[in-house]
Structure formats: structure tokens, C-alpha cells
Amino acid sequence: xxxxxxxxxxxxxxxxxxxxxxxxxxxxxxxxxxxxxxxxxxxxxxxxxxxxxxxxxxxxxxxxxxxxxxxxxxxxxxxxxxxxxxxxxxxxxxxxxxxxxxxxxxxxxxxxxxxxxxxxxxxxxxxxxxxxxxxxxxxxxxxxxxxxxxxxxxxxxxxxxxxxxxxxxxxxxxxxxxxxxxxxxxxxxxxxxxxxxxxxxxxxxxxxxxxxxxxxxxxxxxxxxxxxxxxxxxxxxxxxxxxxxxxxxxxxxxxxxxxxxxxxxxxxxxxxxxxxxxxxxxxxxxxxxxxxxxxxxxxxxxxxxxxxxxxxxxxxxxxxxxxxxxxxxxxxxxxxxxxxx
Amino acid sequence: xxxxxxxxxxxxxxxxxxxxxxxxxxxxxxxxxxxxxxxxxxxxxxxxxxxxxxxxxxxxxxxxxxxxxxxxxxxxxxxxxxxxxxxxxxxxxxxxxxxxxxxxxxxxxxxxxxxxxxxxxxxxxxxxxxxxxxxxxxxxxxxxxxxxxxxxxxxxxxxxxxxxxxxxxxxxxxxxxxxxxxxxxxxxxxxxxxxxxxxxxxxxxxxxxxxxxxxxxxxxxxxxxxxxxxxxxxxxxxxxxxxxxxxxxxxxxxxxxxxxxxxxxxxxxxxxxxxxxxxxxxxxxxxxxxxxxxxxxxxxxxxxxxxxxxxxxxxxxxxxxxxxxxxxxxxxxxxxxxxxx
Numbered sequence: 001x002x003x004x005x006x007x008x009x010x011x012x013x014x015x016x017x018x019x020x021x022x023x024x025x026x027x028x029x030x031x032x033x034x035x036x037x038x039x040x041x042x043x044x045x046x047x048x049x050x051x052x053x054x055x056x057x058x059x060x061x062x063x064x065x066x067x068x069x070x071x072x073x074x075x076x077x078x079x080x081x082x083x084x085x086x087x088x089x090x091x092x093x094x095x096x097x098x099x100x101x102x103x104x105x106x107x108x109x110x111x112x113x114x115x116x117x118x119x120x121x122x123x124x125x126x127x128x129x130x131x132x133x134x135x136x137x138x139x140x141x142x143x144x145x146x147x148x149x150x151x152x153x154x155x156x157x158x159x160x161x162x163x164x165x166x167x168x169x170x171x172x173x174x175x176x177x178x179x180x181x182x183x184x185x186x187x188x189x190x191x192x193x194x195x196x197x198x199x200x201x202x203x204x205x206x207x208x209x210x211x212x213x214x215x216x217x218x219x220x221x222x223x224x225x226x227x228x229x230x231x232x233x234x235x236x237x238x239x240x241x242x243x244x245x246x247x248x249x250x251x252x253x254x255x256x257x258x259x260x261x262x263x264x265x266x267x268x269x270x271x272x273x274x275x276x277x278x279x280x281x282x283x284x285x286x287x288x289x290x291x292x293x294x295x296x297x298x299x300x301x302x303x304x305x306x307x308x309x310x311x312x313x314x315x316x317x318x319x320x321x322x323x324x325x326x327x328x329x330x331x332x333x334x335x336x337x338x339x340x341x
Numbered sequence: 342x343x344x345x346x347x348x349x350x351x352x353x354x355x356x357x358x359x360x361x362x363x364x365x366x367x368x369x370x371x372x373x374x375x376x377x378x379x380x381x382x383x384x385x386x387x388x389x390x391x392x393x394x395x396x397x398x399x400x401x402x403x404x405x406x407x408x409x410x411x412x413x414x415x416x417x418x419x420x421x422x423x424x425x426x427x428x429x430x431x432x433x434x435x436x437x438x439x440x441x442x443x444x445x446x447x448x449x450x451x452x453x454x455x456x457x458x459x460x461x462x463x464x465x466x467x468x469x470x471x472x473x474x475x476x477x478x479x480x481x482x483x484x485x486x487x488x489x490x491x492x493x494x495x496x497x498x499x500x501x502x503x504x505x506x507x508x509x510x511x512x513x514x515x516x517x518x519x520x521x522x523x524x525x526x527x528x529x530x531x532x533x534x535x536x537x538x539x540x541x542x543x544x545x546x547x548x549x550x551x552x553x554x555x556x557x558x559x560x561x562x563x564x565x566x567x568x569x570x571x572x573x574x575x576x577x578x579x580x581x582x583x584x585x586x587x588x589x590x591x592x593x594x595x596x597x598x599x600x601x602x603x604x605x606x607x608x609x610x611x612x613x614x615x616x617x618x619x620x621x622x623x624x625x626x627x628x629x630x631x632x633x634x635x636x637x638x639x640x641x642x643x644x645x646x647x648x649x650x651x652x653x654x655x656x657x658x659x660x661x662x663x664x665x666x667x668x669x670x671x672x673x674x675x676x677x678x679x680x681x682x
Contacts, residue, residue: 006570023382023484031386031421033487036377041364044385045372046429046477048467080372088387090431090475124475126389134431134465134475136387143364146374229347 008125011099012091015106017119021085032088032122034138041146042085043139045076051130059173062101062131064195066108068271069133072220074112074199075273079218081147081204082139086121089135092128105133116201145208150215151234151278153301158213158293160200160275163223164251164262167269169194171254181257186250193248197273203292204275211286216277222270222323227307230276231320237302240267240319242311246294267309270324349466352440353432356447358460362426373429373463375479382487383426384480386417392471400514403442403472405536407449409612410474413561415453415540416614420559422488422545423480427462430476433469446474457542486549491556492575492619494642499554499634501541501616504564505592505603508610510535512595522598527591534589538614544633545616552627557618563664564608568617568648572661578643581608581660583652587635608650611665 024033034042049069051057057065070087077084093102106120113119151157169190172178179187200218207213215234219226227238245266255262278299279287287293297310306320365374375383390410392398398406411428418425434443447461454460492498510531513519520528541559548554556575560567568579586607596603619640620628628634638651647661 006573024487024489031384031417031423033421033482033484034383034385035484036379036381036383038377038379040377042375042377042383043372044375044429044463044477044479046431046463046465046475048431048433048465048475050433050467050469053467053469076372080374082372088385088477090387090389092389092391092473122385122387124387124389126391126394128391128394129470132433132473134387134389136385136429136477138385141374143374143376146365148365232347 005125008099008102011103012106012120012123012125015109015120019086019119019121022121032086032138034085039142040140041143043077043080043082043141043146044136045073046134046136047073047076048132048134050132057131059170060195062104063108065131066105066133067111067196069135070109070112071197071199071273072271073135073137074116074201075218075220077137077139078200078204079147079216079275080139080141081145081208082141083205084116084118084137084139084201086118087135087137089120089123089133091123091125092130092132093125094130095127097131105131111196115198145212147213147216149217149230149233151230151236151238151299152214153236153299154281155214155278155299156281156284156295157238157240157297157299158277158279158287159246159296160203160293161272162246162248162251163219163267163272163274164265164269165190165193165248166197166271167265168251168254171258178254178257182250182253186253189248189250190254194271197271199273200275207290207293210289211279211283213277213279213283216275219272219274219276220270223267223276224307224319224322226323227276228320231302231305231307234299235302235305236299237306237308238297238299239308239310239316240297242309244294244296246296263309267319268322346466349440349443352444353447353461353464353466356450356461360427360460360462363462373427375426380483381481382484384418384421384423384482384487385477386414387475387477388414388417389473389475391473398472400511401536403445404449406472407446407474408452408537410476411450411453412538412540412614413612414476414478415457415542416559416561418478418480419541419545420488420557420616421480421482422486422549423482424546425457425459425478425480425542427459428476428478430461430464430474432464432466433471433473434466435471436468438472446472452537456539486553488554488557490558490571490574492571492577492579492640493555494577494640495622496555496619496640497622497625497636498579498581498638498640499618499620499628499636500587501544501634502613503587503589503592504560504608504613504615505606505610506531506534506589507538507612508606509592509595512599519595519598523591523594527594530589530591531595535612538612540614541616548631548634551630552620552624554618554620554624557616560613560615560617561611563611564617565648565660565663567664569661571617572643572646572648575640576643576646577640578646579638579640579648580651580657581638581649583650585635585637587637604650608660609663
């Protein structure tokens with residue numbers, strides 16, 4: 001006789017594949033064991049994806065839920081310049097979910113498992129009112145390779161990929177009427193970035209062969225709010241030139257349909273999972289050798305640190321609150337008048 | 342200007358204390374970095390404590406919630422013979438919780454932080470309908486020191502501490518009328534084990550100086566259900582002698598009040614966080630040198646592996662379902678007639 005919890009766990013441990021750094025096969029035990037190597041450092045990060053907060057089931061298949069949760073967690077490793085080794089999943093599932101549906105969430109991990117040669121190696125399952133994934137990712141870097149959240153006045157700011165497309169994809173899924181006004185390939189490009197963002201693990205590995213950036217972070221809550229945090233940590237203004245922001249043609253097309261400046265999408269869009277880097281100006285030549293990176297601005301000394309959008313006419317807008325604060329909605333009432341946007 | 346999420350994070354990162362293996366101070370970044378050492382292995386485990394499933398707020402102060410969640414996670418490390426290094430917390434909090442109340446949860450970590458010289462070094466916070474903690478603990482062991490979930494027929498079974506007291510404490514908190522029928526010190530002993538169980542980290546470190554057990558696990562869902570799992574994994578029966586189970590006088594007293602056999606409490610009680618070990622019979626002399634361990638039974642070959650309680654009269658009862666299956670309640674409807682107890 002077997003109980004249900006064990007049955008679910010046995011099904012999910014099938015997603016484990018052998019890994020040279022994990023000496024004990026998963027599923028045989030609750031815990032994950034990783035052999036250590038001198039000169040290296042393990043990097044751990046925890047990320048949560050909760051139904052009703054980070055996603056709505058009406059817009060996503062269960063596989064998408066799994067994919068996006070894992071992508072978000074891996075993006076934290078990319079920002080540190082770390083290569084993923086494995087991940088652990090705490091899964092909350094409602095009573096109504098079948099074993100097949102639980103497996104569907106794990107099926108969503110597969111494209112990322114393949115791309116980065118990793119698999120889940122442990123975890124926990126518990127019932128809940130709604131679906132929730134808390135993923136702990138484990139990566140590795142050399143102690144010196146680690147990229148801190150550091151910026152100095154005078155540094156250049158660079159960003160990977162393009163910005164705004166993820167929010168565009170979300171708008172499209174929420175409002176199908178926009179789709180009729182767009183080319184099919186533009187609609188696809190928007191939705192793809194929202195549903196299947198690719199964490200910039202390989203891009204960062206490639207970049208670290210060329211040079212070591214001063215600092216960096218991944219963009220998960222929006223360029224404005226994320227850069228605002230980085231600005232405050234380092235007592236600098238981060239200035240982004242509106243006409244330099246890398247914006248995909250599909251994002252431009254949607255912005256036109258929505259009658260919005262494209263830069264509003266680019267600075268507010270969460271879940272982009274692009275990397276924002278601060279680099280010494282002398283490293284500009286190294287960065288320019290690489291594909292997929294754009295220099296978008298610079299850091300300057302400041303007594304009132306914030307993220308700023310600089311328009312072609314020279315005017316500046318504070319964008320430090322553009323994006324998504326997951327606790328904002330809840331605590332806004334307690335902080336009357338404390339927010340501008 | 343600062344948003345609320347940042348304010349909460351800043352408050353919680355104050356609980357971090359420097360650690361020789363964590364080269365980057367926490368709070369400066371999302372991720373935790375741990376320097377590696379040759380010959381060692383890192384051990385990771387994830388554990389969840391959710392309101393309404395693992396605990397009810399009516400019975401616990403917020404500090405107790407934090408304490409018990411961390412104790413449960415650390416107990417997994419004890420079972421592996423690993424020494425804790427740090428932990429990461431994914432905290433789900435309802436809209437109604439104040440910053441003070443969120444800190445109260447972290448205050449509950451403190452006795453365990455002190456005892457094991459660890460502190461939180463990262464995490465994540467998200468809003469939710471109810472309180473939930475998903476804790477990732479990180480520990481270290483030598484590759485050889487690692488204790489698998491292994492048992493062989495003929496092995497002796499040993500258990501740390503005493504069994505049944507935690508469930509007794511829960512019954513007392515749920516039913517204060519029992520308390521009048523008990524000595525005050527007995528009531529205290531029961532409630533203390535329920536509210537402040539101590540993971541057996543030090544006990545396992547001490548034991549590993551003497552000898553290496555064949556295998557082991559921690560008892561979190563109940564001796565019956567946990568040992569039933571271990572039995573199935575290893576194709577053996579695990580036989581526990583009723584008169585050898587280590588039962589605290591307070592548990593005996595409560596069992597009398599409740600008119601239950603004390604062994605029912607001892608075999609069904611979850612959240613004991615004691616360690617069940619399988620040891621080679623030749624290691625009995627080593628174990629007997631140590632305080633706080635009891636030999637309670639043995640493993641025997643079996644075609645229908647299960648956990649068994651053996652009475653003084655020689656009769657045997659299957660206890661493989663005694664305890665708590667966190668998914669049971671939810672899926673019971675799907676498995677009619679599939680459970681005996």
C-alpha cells in the first residue's frame with residue numbers, strides 16, 4: 001500500500017537526470033547533495049511564482065506556469081554570472097489538480113532543462129488553495145567571477161536583448177482585440193517573450209570570457225523599479241536615454257496601437273529577464289564585440305538616487321516606480337501619499 | 342522614495358550575521374554565495390510550513406511559526422549527518438500582517454540561529470491569503486559522511502530522544518481540559534516538544550565521531566508513515582518492539598488521561614524531528630556509548646515491506662499508515678478504501 005503523497009513524489013522524481021556534480025540520485029532522499037570544488041562558489045537563489053499574484057491561470061497553460069517560474073529563478077543566476085547546476089521545487093497544488101496536471105507543470109521545465117543541462121533534484125509538495133511554485137536554483141561561479149550589485153558614477157549602462165515585449169505579450173493575452181490590429185508575426189513575438197522568456201545564462205557566460213562587468217542585476221519587476229533599487233544601493237542616478245532603449249519592432253507596433261510611447265512599455269515591463277550591467281567605460285570596446293547587448297545610458301553621482309529616463313529634448317523623468325512591486329498592492333493603504341505613479 | 346517591498350526586505354536582512362563561508366554579505370543581493378571546499382559536499386533541502394496545513398495560527402504565536410518551520414528544515418540536515426551553514430526563506434504573508442508581525446516570525450528563528458551559528462542569507466517575499474514559509478536549508482558534510490536512506494535485513498533500528506510528546510503537546514493545546522488532569526511539569530514537557538522541537542544536529546555530529554550508521558531519516562510525519570516509506574524503499578519490514586519505544590513520562594501520563602496506549606501516540610506523532618537510524622549489529626557497542634539513543638527494533642527481509650509494531654505477546658500490527666500525509670486529506674476521495682487507519 002502506498003499513499004498519495006508518495007505517488008506524486010515518485011512521478012515527479014522521474015524528471016531527475018544524472019548530473020556529474022550530484023553524487024546521490026534524487027528521489028532516494030529528501031535532500032540534494034552537491035560535491036564541492038576548490039576555487040568555486042555555489043550560488044543559491046529562491047524565487048516564488050504564485051497564482052493570483054505572479055500569474056493567472058486563465059492566461060497560462062500549466063506548462064507555461066512551470067516554464068516561467070523556472071526561467072525567473074534561473075535569471076537570478078544569470079545576473080550573478082553563475083552557471084546553473086540543479087534546482088529544487090516546492091510545489092503547492094490545489095485539491096482539484098490531477099497527477100497528470102501536476103506533471104504538466106513539470107513538463108514546462110523541460111525546454112530549460114535541455115537548454116541548460118539541468119534537472120530538479122529535490123523538493124517538497126503541499127496542498128494549497130492555489131498553485132504556487134517556490135524554486136531554489138543552485139549555480140556555480142568562480143569567487144572572482146561573481147557579479148555584485150555595484151555601479152559607480154561614470155559607468156556605462158548596458159542591457160541585453162530588448163525591453164517591453166513581455167508586457168506587450170501580457171496585454172495581448174489579456175486583450176485579444178489588439179491582436180487584430182497587429183501583424184501575426186508581431187503578435188507572436190510579443191506573446192513568445194511573455195510565455196517563454198529565456199534567462200541570459202549563455203549570454204553572460206559569453207560576456208565573462210571577454211571582460212568582467214562592474215555589476216549587474218536581472219530585470220524582473222521592470223527597468224524603472226529595478227534600476228531605482230540599484231540606484232539607491234549605490235547612491236547614483238541611473239540615466240537611460242530614451243532613444244537608445246532596445247525596443248523590438250513588435251513592441252513599437254503594439255505601442256502605436258495602444259497609443260503609448262514605446263519607452264513606457266520598455267521601462268515598465270516586468271518579467272523581461274534581461275540583464276542590466278554597469279561597465280567601466282574602458283570596457284565598451286569589449287561589450288561592442290558581443291551580439292545582443294546595447295549601451296543605454298550611464299550612472300552619475302546623486303544625492304537623491306533614482307532611475308531617470310532622458311528624452312531627446314534633454315528633459316528627464318523619474319522612472320524609479322515604473323514596474324511591479326509584488327507587495328505594493330497590499331501595503332499601499334498603509335502608506336498614503338507615499339507613491340507617485 | 343522607497344517602496345514597501347524594499348522596506349520589508351531591509352528589515353529582514355538585519356537578521357543576517359557574517360559567516361566565514363558566505364563571502365558576500367546578504368541583503369546586498371538576491372542570491373547567496375557559498376565558497377566551496379575540496380572533499381566536502383553541500384546538502385540542500387526544502388521544507389514548507391503553510392497555515393491551515395502544517396499549522397493553525399490559533400495555536401501558535403508568530404515566533405512559534407518561524408521556529409517550527411526552521412526546525413523542520415534543519416531536521417532534514419540532521420538526518421543526512423550534515424552541519425548547517427545557512428538558510429533561505431521564501432515568506433508568504435497576508436495583506437493584514439504588519440512589519441512588526443513579519444519580524445516576529447523571524448524572531449522565532451533566533452534560538453535555532455544561536456544554537457547552530459547560522460542566519461538567513463537570502464530569500465523572497467510575496468503576499469498571500471495566509472502565512473507560508475518555504476525554507477531552503479544549506480548544510481555541509483563530507484562525501485563519505487553522508488547518511489543515505491538505506492536499511493538492510495538484520496540491521497538494528499535506533500531512535501533519538503523520545504516519541505509521542507509532540508502530538509501530546511498538540512492535543513493539549515487543542516484541548517485545554519486535559520491540562521487539568523496532568524501535573525504542570527508534564528503539561529510543560531509536552532507543549533515544549535510541540536512548540537520548540539530541537540533538530541538533532543549536535544546529536545548526529547557526536548554520533549558520527551563514533552561510527553557511521555547504515556542509513557537514517559528524520560521523523561516528521563510519524564514513526565509509522567515515515568518508517569513505512571523507508572521499509573518500501575529498502576524492501577524490508579521495520580519491526581518496532583512496543584516495550585522498547587522511548588516514551589517520556591509526560592506522554593505516559595497524557596496517554597492515561599486519554600485512555601490510549603502510549604505506543605499509539607509514539608507511533609503516530611508527527612513533527613517529532615527525532616532521527617531513526619539503521620545500524621549494523623556490530624555498531625551496537627558504539628551506539629550504547631552515546632546518551633539519548635534507544636535501540637527500538639530491527640529490519641527483516643520482506644516481500645510486502647511495511648512498518649510493524651510488535652507487542653509483548655508477539656502479535657504484530659501494521660503501522661505504515663500511522664501519522665500524517667500532507668496530501669492525504671486532499672486526495673483521499675480519489676482513493677476510496679485505500680487507507681486503513
